[in-house]
Structures are given as structure tokens and as C-alpha cells.
Amino acid sequence: MSEPRAATVKLVDESQATGRVAEIFADIKQTKRIDFVPHMWRALATNPTQLEVVWSSLKTLMHPEAVGREPRLDPRTREIIALAVSATNGCSYCVNSHTTALKKQGVDNETLGEIMAIVGLFNMTNSLADGYQIEPDILPPQE
Amino acid sequence: MSEPRAATVKLVDESQATGRVAEIFADIKQTKRIDFVPHMWRALATNPTQLEVVWSSLKTLMHPEAVGREPRLDPRTREIIALAVSATNGCSYCVNSHTTALKKQGVDNETLGEIMAIVGLFNMTNSLADGYQIEPDILPPQE
Amino acid sequence: MSEPRAATVKLVDESQATGRVAEIFADIKQTKRIDFVPHMWRALATNPTQLEVVWSSLKTLMHPEAVGREPRLDPRTREIIALAVSATNGCSYCVNSHTTALKKQGVDNETLGEIMAIVGLFNMTNSLADGYQIEPDILPPQE
Amino acid sequence: MSEPRAATVKLVDESQATGRVAEIFADIKQTKRIDFVPHMWRALATNPTQLEVVWSSLKTLMHPEAVGREPRLDPRTREIIALAVSATNGCSYCVNSHTTALKKQGVDNETLGEIMAIVGLFNMTNSLADGYQIEPDILPPQE
Amino acid sequence: MSEPRAATVKLVDESQATGRVAEIFADIKQTKRIDFVPHMWRALATNPTQLEVVWSSLKTLMHPEAVGREPRLDPRTREIIALAVSATNGCSYCVNSHTTALKKQGVDNETLGEIMAIVGLFNMTNSLADGYQIEPDILPPQE
Amino acid sequence: MSEPRAATVKLVDESQATGRVAEIFADIKQTKRIDFVPHMWRALATNPTQLEVVWSSLKTLMHPEAVGREPRLDPRTREIIALAVSATNGCSYCVNSHTTALKKQGVDNETLGEIMAIVGLFNMTNSLADGYQIEPDILPPQE
Numbered sequence: 107m108s109e110p111r112a113a114t115v116k117l118v119d120e121s122q123a124t125g126r127v128a129e130i131f132a133d134i135k136q137t138k139r140i141d142f143v144p145h146m147w148r149a150l151a152t153n154p155t156q157l158e159v160v161w162s163s164l165k166t167l168m169h170p171e172a173v174g175r176e177p178r179l180d181p182r183t184r185e186i187i188a189l190a191v192s193a194t195n196g197c198s199y200c201v202n203s204h205t206t207a208l209k210k211q212g213v214d215n216e217t218l219g220e221i222m223a224i225v226g227l228f229n230m231t232n233s234l235a236d237g238y239q240i241e242p243d244i245l246p247p248q249e
Numbered sequence: 250m251s252e253p254r255a256a257t258v259k260l261v262d263e264s265q266a267t268g269r270v271a272e273i274f275a276d277i278k279q280t281k282r283i284d285f286v287p288h289m290w291r292a293l294a295t296n297p298t299q300l301e302v303v304w305s306s307l308k309t310l311m312h313p314e315a316v317g318r319e320p321r322l323d324p325r326t327r328e329i330i331a332l333a334v335s336a337t338n339g340c341s342y343c344v345n346s347h348t349t350a351l352k353k354q355g356v357d358n359e360t361l362g363e364i365m366a367i368v369g370l371f372n373m374t375n376s377l378a379d380g381y382q383i384e385p386d387i388l389p390p391q392e
Numbered sequence: 393m394s395e396p397r398a399a400t401v402k403l404v405d406e407s408q409a410t411g412r413v414a415e416i417f418a419d420i421k422q423t424k425r426i427d428f429v430p431h432m433w434r435a436l437a438t439n440p441t442q443l444e445v446v447w448s449s450l451k452t453l454m455h456p457e458a459v460g461r462e463p464r465l466d467p468r469t470r471e472i473i474a475l476a477v478s479a480t481n482g483c484s485y486c487v488n489s490h491t492t493a494l495k496k497q498g499v500d501n502e503t504l505g506e507i508m509a510i511v512g513l514f515n516m517t518n519s520l521a522d523g524y525q526i527e528p529d530i531l532p533p534q535e
Numbered sequence: 536m537s538e539p540r541a542a543t544v545k546l547v548d549e550s551q552a553t554g555r556v557a558e559i560f561a562d563i564k565q566t567k568r569i570d571f572v573p574h575m576w577r578a579l580a581t582n583p584t585q586l587e588v589v590w591s592s593l594k595t596l597m598h599p600e601a602v603g604r605e606p607r608l609d610p611r612t613r614e615i616i617a618l619a620v621s622a623t624n625g626c627s628y629c630v631n632s633h634t635t636a637l638k639k640q641g642v643d644n645e646t647l648g649e650i651m652a653i654v655g656l657f658n659m660t661n662s663l664a665d666g667y668q669i670e671p672d673i674l675p676p677q678e
Numbered sequence: 679m680s681e682p683r684a685a686t687v688k689l690v691d692e693s694q695a696t697g698r699v700a701e702i703f704a705d706i707k708q709t710k711r712i713d714f715v716p717h718m719w720r721a722l723a724t725n726p727t728q729l730e731v732v733w734s735s736l737k738t739l740m741h742p743e744a745v746g747r748e749p750r751l752d753p754r755t756r757e758i759i760a761l762a763v764s765a766t767n768g769c770s771y772c773v774n775s776h777t778t779a780l781k782k783q784g785v786d787n788e789t790l791g792e793i794m795a796i797v798g799l800f801n802m803t804n805s806l807a808d809g810y811q812i813e814p815d816i817l818p819p820q821e
Numbered sequence: 822m823s824e825p826r827a828a829t830v831k832l833v834d835e836s837q838a839t840g841r842v843a844e845i846f847a848d849i850k851q852t853k854r855i856d857f858v859p860h861m862w863r864a865l866a867t868n869p870t871q872l873e874v875v876w877s878s879l880k881t882l883m884h885p886e887a888v889g890r891e892p893r894l895d896p897r898t899r900e901i902i903a904l905a906v907s908a909t910n911g912c913s914y915c916v917n918s919h920t921t922a923l924k925k926q927g928v929d930n931e932t933l934g935e936i937m938a939i940v941g942l943f944n945m946t947n948s949l950a951d952g953y954q955i956e957p958d959i960l961p962p963q964e
Binding site for chain 5: 336366381
Binding site for chain 4: 398399400401428430431432435436446449450453454463464465469470472473474476477478480481483484485486488489490491492495501502503506507509510511513514515516517518519520521522524525526527528529530531532533534535
């Protein structure tokens with residue numbers, strides 16, 4: 107089956123993955139409970155070390171149950187952070203991916219609108235604070 | 250009392266504010282339950298329209314109780330978005346301000362660490378997705 | 393009539409808008425003297441508060457005549473700022489929208505080239521000043 | 536006379552500049568009608584090719600009279616673009632430098648406030664358009 | 679021959695270029711040893727001064743042999759910097775262009791993966807250092 | 822000994838570190854051959870999972886010899902990428918840290934100037950390619 111061109115590198119096909127890459131592909135599908143390997147991971151797999159570093163970081167932070175870690179934030183808050191960062195950076199793949207994840211968690215468009223409005227608000231105030239070089243009022247308590 | 254230099258404009262002093270600026274300064278203190286006007290608003294006050302636009306947006310989105318609006322997100326989540334955006338943009342004033350706000354809400358440093366780790370993670374994946382020009386897997390359901 | 397997929401949310405159709413959203417849609421068309429509601433506003437309308445905050449800010453700052461405000465900058469300069477910000481952020485929708493607006497105002501491609509060259513120049517010097525962590529020479533006079 | 540540390544490289548002192556660097560330092564002072572060489576150029580001078588490339592670009596675009604070029608934009612608009620880019624990028628040196636330049640041209644704090652408010656507005660809408668992945672409405676006419 | 683729409687301006691066609699633009703187009707093809715003028719330069723050519731400034735800067739820094747300059751960095755390292763900057767900024771055209779250039783130089787996908795992994799890593803640590811407002815440990819030696 | 826305030830969190834002191842944090846602190850000093858723990862790691866240590874994720878990623882990618890990995894890039898090229906990303910993002914801590922590292926490797930200020938000039942050049946062309954929404958000429962070969 108032909109595949110649409112999708113990146114600056116040829117995505118590693120699941121059927122061709124072997125060794126550590128195949129193991130990580132299996133882990134991604136099981137941990138995320140999906141039946142395919144998303145484009146992102148297939149691109150990263152062109153360098154197995156890269157795949158390992160990024161998956162290991164994401165698994166630890168976004169799937170704490172899979173590593174037996176007690177998280178401080180719930181899954182919805184974690185995805186909201188992901189979307190806030192992605193919208194601020196203007197990353198197309200990431201915005202699509204994290205919006206899909208939030209909708210799967212039951213977030214409706216009106217709630218998404220509140221998230222986005224707040225993202226927009228602070229992109230505005232960030233450029234103003236930087237544009238005026240405003241000094242902090244009070245520093246946060248360190249402990 | 251002399252005041253440390255704090256911006257590219259002379260901050261409007263509370264004692265000198267009149268008219269609409271004085272009203273907004275009072276509203277800021279009352280809405281935020283603080284007894285001083287933060288540097289940010291004193292800088293924006295050099296142009297009253299600017300002060301009005303930014304304060305009105307922030308009050309509506311971050312202080313929904315003050316405008317009789319039913320929010321979709323709780324105050325902690327709203328501040329987490331603010332910090333995620335500010336860390337991504339590297340805005341010094343904003344990082345200090347929103348970290349202070351989160352700590353006031355009882356967020357401890359370990360929870361802050363989980364927020365920041367997730368912010369860092371997605372700044373990493375954003376640059377990778379953009380750096381490989383990865384195409385979306387599936388688009389989010391629109392409704 | 394079917395519509396091409398255009399965002400991570402289903403755009404609110406003009407024919408389906410009611411209440412405050414319908415009023416704002418009408419205001420957008422009248423204020424901007426256009427006969428359709430641009431995609432941006434139809435996406436924001438998925439959360440009426442978001443639509444209101446963004447439209448109210450943009451109307452006040454970019455259409456001062458509609459709110460009886462005396463602006464300090466002329467319409468062309470305002471759109472040039474919008475394009476400079478959008479090119480710096482790499483926002484595709486925004487670059488298209490503000491370039492269209494400038495061309496409607498009679499800005500030709502050679503003038504656009506001078507705008508863009510200056511945008512490029514300062515993106516270069518910004519990364520150099522940050523990359524060397526250069527300290528300010530003299531601070532601007534505050535008054 | 537000792538000098539405060541001001542960058543990650545030792546700034547080239549005017550008294551020590553020779554050859555092409557000395558010529559460019561003289562040209563900077565004459566073209567900008569100032570009696571000192573700003574930190575930026577003294578840092579770039581650690582690599583004469585770098586100094587030449589950046590100064591030559593900036594002189595051509597920001598001092599058209601010095602190269603006998605007919606500009607499309609007036610000096611104030613050019614500096615406004617510089618400030619809009621610098622505030623968006625959060626470049627401290629650049630914000631200070633371009634705000635100083637605008638004030639020298641007679642721009643007062645209220646006008647500066649209108650510039651900054653518009654910069655803030657479009658940083659907000661940029662993150663929203665990217666955060667929703669909104670498609671262009673109409674492409675700008677190319678000619 | 680019709681041409682796909684490719685920018686917010688009509689690209690200057692090689693067959694229509696005259697004077698300085700034609701000379702620069704010829705120089706681009708000869709210096710880069712290619713038989714067509716890339717879209718980027720055809721867009722910049724809508725303003726000949728812009729074309730001259732950008733080409734002159736790029737030729738000096740990226741094609742030192744063409745200007746008789748002794749470079750400090752080899753061609754591969756120079757393109758790696760270009761890709762690192764482009765991935766960080768999320769510039770689609772630039773990521774495609776510099777990835778193509780690296781592959782022409784013989785960089786394989788596994789090496790590209792190491793480059794990208796390091797780009798991703800430092801986008802992560804950058805947001806963390808900014809997000810915690812961490813002070814420098816030791817400043818670099820200036821000389 | 823008192824310590825200057827250095828972040829939005831109280832840095833974890835080496836003498837107070839226990840368990841996994843103490844182990845990682847020791848590993849950082851040994852791997853990097855330094856006799857103190859840099860501020861960055863002491864800030865991240867406020868959340869041990871965060872410390873582990875970031876250190877593990879950085880150790881794997883930047884200290885391949887410590888994990889028995891055969892790198893594709895040499896240490897200087899890896900640090901150049903780090904500096905290019907940090908200058909582009911304007912991260913103060915990171916610019917200082919990676920400039921120091923490059924100087925330790927023997928990179929002089931003139932070579933640093935060539936690195937920075939190229940970083941500046943591509944921040945310029947990135948904003949131009951995005952600002953004109955230029956389409957790729959040819960896509961890179963995928964294999």
C-alpha cells in the first residue's frame with residue numbers, strides 16, 4: 107500500500123521494525139491503547155536512540171501509571187499543558203494531536219475555547235511584559 | 250519615595266492616576282484582592298486604552314466570578330496554562346508572576362516540577378515534529 | 393454546500409449563529425465592511441466569551457473609528473505591525489490575512505518587500521543580541 | 536577605565552579597532568550620528584565578517600539616505616517594525632534600543648502604548664489561529 | 679506553463695528578470711551550482727534591495743569560497759546550524775531546504791536523527807531554564 | 822554560606838540531596854568532570870522524576886561515551902547545535918552555559934562569531950520564508 111509523503115524522512119514502517127525499535131513500537135501501542143504507531147514515532151525511529159530518549163521521557167511524564175509513578179497532575183491537565191505549549195509554538199502536528207487527545211477525554215469545543223482564549227491572553231501579556239521590559243513585582247516564595 | 254527603574258516607560262503611580270485609569274487600578278486591586286497595583290498594569294496605564302483592553306480581557310478570562318461568568322476551567326488550571334505559555338516564551342516577568350500565583354494556590358515545588366517537566370517535554374516534541382515536518386495522523390473530530 | 397475542513401473545531405456557520413454570537417458576526421461584517429465572517433471568528437465563536445474578548449480587543453485597537461477613539465497610528469502602520477508580528481511568529485493564517493489587508497490598502501509588492509526585509513533584519517539582530525547576551529547601552533528615557 | 540561585563544565575548548574597544556573594523560566603527564558613528572559605538576557592534580566586531588554582514592544589511596535597510604536609496608517606508612515606521620519584532624521575540628537589548636530610537640524621534644509614551652497594544656493583540660490572535668490551525672479565508676492577490 | 683501558487687507575492691520569473699535581479703539570479707545558480715532559482719529568491723526579488731541584502735549576506739556566510747573568505751566552520755556544520763535554527767522556529771520552507779542540503783552532503787537519516795534529537799533536547803532545556811528563571815553558574819571567559 | 826537567589830524555586834543543595842537525587846548529582850559531576858552541580862540540575866531536582874528524565878536524555882545524547890553509544894556527531898558540533906537553539910530561543914542561562922562549553926573546547930571568539938552570524942542569518946531567512954509563506958521547491962529525498 108502506498109503511503110502519502112509525510113515528513114523529511116521516510117517513516118519507519120511497523121512491518122519493517124526490528125529489535126529495540128519493534129519493542130518500543132509495541133510499547134507505544136500498548137501504553138497508548140491504540141492499534142497503530144503514530145507518524146511522530148515512525149519518524150523518530152530513523153534513529154533508535156532518538157526514539158528511545160523521546161519515548162522514555164514521554165512515557166514517564168504522560169503515562170505515569172505505566173511506570174508505577176504517582177503523578178501530581180491528572181491526564182486532562184497534562185494534555186492541556188501540551189496544547190498550550192503547541193499553540194504557543196504554532197506546531198501543526200502537535201496541535202492536531204493534543205486537540206484529538208483532549209476531545210477523546212471528553213473536552214468539548216466550548217471548554218477548548220476557554221483553554222485557547224487563556225493561551226491567547228498570555229501570549230498577549232507575554233509580549234507586553236517583554237516589550238516594556240517590566241521588572242518582577244515580587245519574586246515567588248522559593249519553598 | 251524613589252523607585253527602581255522598572256521598564257522602558259515611567260510606570261504610572263497610583264497616587265497620580267485619575268479618571269478611567271484610577272477606576273481600573275481600584276478594580277485590579279479589588280478583583281485580585283491585593284493592596285498594590287502590579288508593575289504590569291502601571292506600565293500599560295501609560296495608554297489608557299491599552300490598560301482597558303488588556304485588563305478587560307484578563308478580568309473576563311481569569312476572574313470569571315467578577316463578571317458573573319461560569320468558567321469551564323478551575324483557577325489552578327488557568328494559572329498552569331499561563332505558566333506553560335510564559336515558560337515557552339521565556340517571559341521573565343510572567344514566569345515570576347504566574348509561579349507566585351500558583352504557589353499562593355498551594356502548588357508545591359514538586360507539583361511545579363511536574364508542570365515544568367511537561368512544558369519541557371512538549372517544547373522538545375514540538376521542535377521535532379516541526380523539524381521533520383510530520384503530517385497529522387488523524388485530524389481531531391470537529392464536534 | 394459542503395465546506396473544506398478548516399480547523400480543529402467545526403466553524404460556527406453564520407446561518408446557525410444566534411444571540412450574542414450573531415450580533416458579533418453582524419458587527420464584524422459591518423465594521424470590517426465585508427460580506428462574510430472570516431474563518432478566525434467562526435472558530436472563536438465555538439466559545440462566545442472567547443469571541444467577545446478577542447473581537448472587542450481587536451475592534452477597539454484596529455477599528456478606532458467604530459468606537460469613537462482617536463488613534464495615534466494610521467491604518468497602514470497598524471497593519472504593518474500585525475504583519476511584522478505574524479511573520480516573526482510564522483503564523484500562516486495571519487500572514488495571509490494581514491498581507492491581504494495591506495494590499496487592499498494599496499501597498500504594492502515592492503513596499504511589502506521593504507517591510508519584510510526589515511522584519512528579517514531584526515529577527516537576525518534579535519538572535520545575535522540574545523546569542524551574545526548583550527547588555528543595553530543606554531536605557532530609553534522614561535518620559 | 537574599567538567596563539561592566541556586557542556579553543559572552545569581550546567587546547572590541549574602539550581604541551583597539553584597526554583596519555576594516557575601525558572603518559565600520561567610524562561609519563556606524565557617522566551614519567547614526569552618535570559619538571560612541573553601541574555594545575552590539577562591539578560584540579559583532581569579534582568577527583569582522585560578521586560585523587560587515589550585519590552592518591551592511593542594517594545600513595542599507597535602516598539608513599537608505601546613506602546609500603542613496605529611495606525608501607518606501609519612513610524612519611518612524613521602520614523603527615516601529617523593529618520594536619514589534621523585538622517585543623515579539625522578547626529581546627531585551629533590542630527592546631531598549633528601539634524604544635530609545637522611537638523616543639528620540641518624538642514618539643511619546645501614549646503612542647508607544649498603541650504600538651505595544653497592537654503587538655500584544657496580534658501575538659494573541661497568532662496563537663489562536665495556530666492553536667486552531669485555521670485555514671486562510673482568501674489568499675492575498677499576488678500582484 | 680502555469681505554476682502553483684507559492685507565496686503571498688507573485689514570484690519573479692527568471693525569464694522576466696532584468697538588471698540587478700537577473701545578475702543575482704545568475705549568481706545564485708552559479709554559486710549554488712543549481713539550474714533553477716529557488717522560490718525563496720524569486721519571492722525576495724519583488725524588492726531588489728531585499729534580494730541584494732539577503733543574498734549578499736548568505737553568499738558571504740554560506741559560500742565563503744565564492745568571496746575568497748577563509749571560513750572557520752565546514753559546510754556540513756554550517757547547514758546543521760541552519761537546520762537547528764529552522765526546526766526551532768518551525769519554518770517549513772527552511773526545514774525542507776536545509777534537510778535537502780544536508781542529504782546532498784551525504785548526511786543519512788540516522789545522523790539527521792542525532793541532529794534533531796539534540797535540537798529537541800535543547801528546546802526542552804531552554805524552556806526549563808527560562809521557566810525556572812535560572813541564573814548562570816559561571817559566565818563564559820570573554821577572551 | 823548564603824547563596825544568591827537564583828530561580829523561582831529553592832535550589833536543592835548538594836549537601837541535602839539523598840537517594841536518587843544524590844546519585845544523579847554524583848553522576849552529573851563525574852560525567853561532566855566538574856566539581857559542582859550546576860544551578861539547572863539543582864532546580865530540576867525539586868522534582869526527582871523531572872531530574873531523572875532530563876539528565877537521562879542529556880546524558881544519552883551529549884555524553885555518548887558514558888552510555889557506550891557510538892555518536893554520529895563530534896562534541897563540538899553537538900555544542901554548536903545547543904548554542905544555535907539557545908540563541909534562537911533567547912535563553913540567557915543556556916547561552917551562557919553553551920558558550921562556556923564551546924570555549925572550554927577551544928573555540929575562539931572569531932569562530933564563535935561565525936557560528937552566531939549563521940544563526941542570525943537563518944533567523945532572518947526563517948522569518949522571510951514564513952512571512953511570504955513560501956512553498957518548498959523540492960522535498961528532501963526520504964532515504
